[in-house]
Amino acid sequence: MHQAGNDSVITLDAIVVGAGFAGLYMLHRLRELGVTARILERGSGVGGTWYWNRYPGARCDVESLEYSYKFDDALQQEWVWTERYAAQPEILAYLNHVADRFGLRPDIALRTTVTAAAYDEARARWRVTTEDGERYDVRYFIAATGCLSEPTRPRYPGQEDFAGRILYTSRWPREDVDFSGQRVAVIGTGSSGIQSIPIIASQASRLTVFQRTPSFSVPACNRPLLADEVAKTKLEHQRFREHNLEQAFAFNLFVNPRNATDASPEEREAEFERRWSAFGGLQFLGAFQDILLDSDANREAQAFIRRKIRSIVEDPATAEMLVPTDHAVGCKRLCSDTGYYETYNRPNVELIDLRADPISRFARDGIVVGERTVAADAIVYATGFDAITGALSRIDIRGRNGTRLADQWEYGAGAYLGLMVAGFPNFFTITGPGSPSVLTNMVMAIEDHVDWVANCIRYLDDEAITAIEATAEQQTAWMQEVAAIAEATQFTGCNSWYSGSNVPGKPQTFTIYVGFADYRNRIREIAERGYDTFALRSTAQPA
Numbered sequence: 001m002h003q004a005g006n007d008s009v010i011t012l013d014a015i016v017v018g019a020g021f022a023g024l025y026m027l028h029r030l031r032e033l034g035v036t037a038r039i040l041e042r043g044s045g046v047g048g049t050w051y052w053n054r055y056p057g058a059r060c061d062v063e064s065l066e067y068s069y070k071f072d073d074a075l076q077q078e079w080v081w082t083e084r085y086a087a088q089p090e091i092l093a094y095l096n097h098v099a100d101r102f103g104l105r106p107d108i109a110l111r112t113t114v115t116a117a118a119y120d121e122a123r124a125r126w127r128v129t130t131e132d133g134e135r136y137d138v139r140y141f142i143a144a145t146g147c148l149s150e151p152t153r154p155r156y157p158g159q160e161d162f163a164g165r166i167l168y169t170s171r172w173p174r175e176d177v178d179f180s181g182q183r184v185a186v187i188g189t190g191s192s193g194i195q196s197i198p199i200i201a202s203q204a205s206r207l208t209v210f211q212r213t214p215s216f217s218v219p220a221c222n223r224p225l226l227a228d229e230v231a232k233t234k235l236e237h238q239r240f241r242e243h244n245l246e247q248a249f250a251f252n253l254f255v256n257p258r259n260a261t262d263a264s265p266e267e268r269e270a271e272f273e274r275r276w277s278a279f280g281g282l283q284f285l286g287a288f289q290d291i292l293l294d295s296d297a298n299r300e301a302q303a304f305i306r307r308k309i310r311s312i313v314e315d316p317a318t319a320e321m322l323v324p325t326d327h328a329v330g331c332k333r334l335c336s337d338t339g340y341y342e343t344y345n346r347p348n349v350e351l352i353d354l355r356a357d358p359i360s361r362f363a364r365d366g367i368v369v370g371e372r373t374v375a376a377d378a379i380v381y382a383t384g385f386d387a388i389t390g391a392l393s394r395i396d397i398r399g400r401n402g403t404r405l406a407d408q409w410e411y412g413a414g415a416y417l418g419l420m421v422a423g424f425p426n427f428f429t430i431t432g433p434g435s436p437s438v439l440t441n442m443v444m445a446i447e448d449h450v451d452w453v454a455n456c457i458r459y460l461d462d463e464a465i466t467a468i469e470a471t472a473e474q475q476t477a478w479m480q481e482v483a484a485i486a487e488a489t490q491f492t493g494c495n496s497w498y499s500g501s502n503v504p505g506k507p508q509t510f511t512i513y514v515g516f517a518d519y520r521n522r523i524r525e526i527a528e529r530g531y532d533t534f535a536l537r538s539t540a541q542p543a
């Protein structure tokens, strides 16, 4: 690393933003290539989304044996997952282990927020600036900023008057939060709310849940992993993980080849019941192969979950409030829970439907809905994220001719292959808009992207190419393809964070490439054919 004394600009080959799954593996690969790099991470620890989202009940909805890196055999063998779905502390411990095992920490700057990055076309270099005024001069600017890292922060009138504690699931404190004897309000019933509500209910004297839209949720069927199944997976892990890469969502979704629309009512009921009570969680989506493609098939899945909610929740009025009526199963991300619907049978839990009774303001002692003040000692926002683009849009990123990324994405985000933005040479977006990102087992999608970026950088070095950039035509055609694929599915017909409709003013575009295995083949083919179709520049030498 070269640190110039005069202007305190640190010269490296690459800056990676973020020390989650993506940033850690990217740094590892860059080092293998001999590329000097540093991760800049705003948290005070590594782990990314698993560093911040430490709310009670936080747990992954992809199985732990699959939701882990596959790149290193020894790592795969030595780490032992304890539960079918890993809880947040275990995943965070795993990522800390990875940072130590591969000696990554010396090249990670924590508590470091990137505020700006500007491309200097004459020098084909990026100038990256942090909140503390540090400046880096690099050839590659790599965003490993995560898809769910920028929380939305709704604000109600009178919020500053509230005398109790306000918490965000997405920014949960590091110390234990004990709700014993407290009256707690939770706003939001997506995955974070649905995971935390049963646990908060078991601690609090009273829990009031404020729901704007009910979600579909399926029991996770979590359990301790058996020693035998762990040993078997370790023995076969190469094949097991290769199999992930061939799947539509990069995890082992057991898809029943039958159509729900062809099945008899008895057959449908039996299969849905098996998925609900034995398989659990996202496996519900594989009950029939047409659930995510055909609205009639999806309606059968909806009807089954609605019946389940009504059979579990004892109070009929509460059950009706919890029944989703305005979207398909899977259109909003399917939630995976442990005892969520049962929680509403507890005498200390109440559900308020914000569509019938909107919050008018916060008061000193609680939340005002209509004429009533719901008393609260603590309010938990489980209101979600400015997904996919939120973290990047908050950095002042300027490409060629000073074009701002936020301006280019004003009417909808796009990136060729989900990896490179036209007008922004040598800038890579890991799991960016236009890639399968959140509709996958993220660790697999991340590894795949990191490998792609690493191979691209090796190619550029080998060929003495200074800068690579996607063309505007490539990007436009790619995003059209992404949209066309999504239109043939059930993912686009509702308000969801997938399409940005949860963030006021955000353009509503569905930028997720549905189908990991197809996508992976596409980007590998493109790389194998060579990079000649990109705009390449080899004249100016890197400074």
Ligand code: N01
Residues within 6 Å of the ligand: 058, 059, 060, 061, 062, 148, 154, 187, 188, 189, 190, 191, 192, 193, 195, 210, 211, 212, 213, 333, 336, 354, 382, 383, 384, 385, 438, 497, 502
């Ligand atoms: O966020 P969400 P999340 N007033 O956007 C409501 C991943 N994740 O943090 O639907 C009142 O899903 C909002 O209502 P509506 C996973 O991919 C994974 O829960 O917009 N309510 C919704 O009910 C997940 O999908 C895991 O009408 C407001 C809720 O808040 C993603 O992160 C665990 C509101 C937000 O739900 C996001 O989940 C946790 C307002 N002003 C998270 N604004 C697992 O691996 C929003 N809402 C299992």
